[in-house]
Amino acid sequence: MTAAEPAPIPGLRSTFATVGGLRLHYWIGGEPKGQPVILWHGFLSTGYAWREVAPALTEAGMAVLVPDMRGFGKSDKPAGNDGYDARSLFEECRALVAAIGFGGGRP
Numbered sequence: 001m002t003a004a005e006p007a008p009i010p011g012l013r014s015t016f017a018t019v020g021g022l023r024l025h026y027w028i029g030g031e032p033k034g035q036p037v038i039l040w041h042g043f044l045s046t047g048y049a050w051r052e053v054a055p056a057l058t059e060a061g062m063a064v065l066v067p068d069m070r071g072f073g074k075s076d077k078p079a080g081n082d083g084y085d086a087r088s089l090f091e092e093c094r095a096l097v098a099a100i101g102f103g104g105g106r107p
Contacts, residue, residue, distance in 0.1 A: 006048045006073070011058035012066065016074075019095045025074035026067040026096065030058035036103030038093070039066045046073035065102050067093055 008014070012029030027047055030037075037057055039050040047066040057064045068075040069089050083092070097103065 009051045010055045022076040030064040031061045034062045036063045
């Protein structure tokens with residue numbers, strides 16, 4: 001069984017990147033040189049939870065990244081427990097940001 005395809009999020013595009021051997025799904029949009037904003041979903045959710053907030057941020061001129069954490073949404077779901085702790089998920093998001101060049105290296 002595959003995950004249902006979520007509806008589009010206005011102003012963002014749905015795409016994938018491979019980070020540390022995992023295929024991670026994310027939405028990205030807005031002004032590439034705008035203030036970068038990462039919208040991080042909670043446990044048992046997906047990035048799609050931000051579907052009503054993200055468009056307003058893109059319209060305000062911000063650069064918006066909305067990832068699906070490993071194990072959620074359309075991102076890879078490796079078996080076992082390794083890599084699902086908060087520190088690992090954070091480091092994976094940091095690696096995603098670096099891999100796609102999000103935020104132009106801004107602090």
